Amino acid sequence: MDSFGSDFSAGGSGGKIDTGTIMEQVKVQIAVANAQELLQRMTDKCFKKCIGKPGSSLDNSEQKCIAMCMDRYMDAWNTVSRTYNSRLQRERARM
Amino acid sequence: MNSQGAATDPQLQQFIEIESQKQRFQQLVHQMTEVCWEKCVDKPGPKLDSRTEICLVNCVERFIDTSQFILNRLDQTQRSRGSFSETMGE
Secondary structure: OHHHHHHHOOOOOOOOOOHHHHHHHHHHHHHHHHHHHHHHHHHHHHHHHHOOOOOOOOOHHHHHHHHHHHHHHHHHHHHHHHHHHHHHHHHHHHO | OOOOOHHHOHHHHHHHHHHHHHHHHHHHHHHHHHHHHHHHOOOOOOOOOHHHHHHHHHHHHHHHHHHHHHHHHHHHHHHHHOOHHHHOOO
16 A cells, blocks of 8 residues: 555555646656657758758758757747637637 | 546546647647648748748648538538448448
8 A cells, every 4th residue: 555655645645546646747748748749840850951961970050950940840839839729719719 | 546436536537638638739739830840941040930930820720721621521522422331431
């Protein structure tokens, strides 16, 4: 009983599994998964845009390009998120 | 653990509902960002210029329009043809 408690309980109910703690842990895992997804797509896109013929290392211009690309991809992501959110609000207002 | 158990805990149920909905939103944002990046961004610069911004906004709106169009038309063609199983080729 106590081995469960030491992993899961938030210090309230001793050996019991706390729903609130589970929810927090799940939220963290979801956030991590989303960050990974974002990084994976960003890496893919920026590699395509910035690396021509792969050399024996990343040269300065490639590194600069990747850095800018990362920022622009984030900007794009934010724009898409905002636009989609607004669209959803509009659709809901219509219903 | 509360007496109802995890499967029927209403607080957990609601949490799952809400988080699932949030994830559907996130997934679509990931997908549309990828697609619209391809369509709208040529060379990454020091900032997103307004032309690119406008393209991204339009892209999102048209993507959703396309999705709705497809659903509506599918619905229409099913209605005119009759039973669901006919259209889906049983």
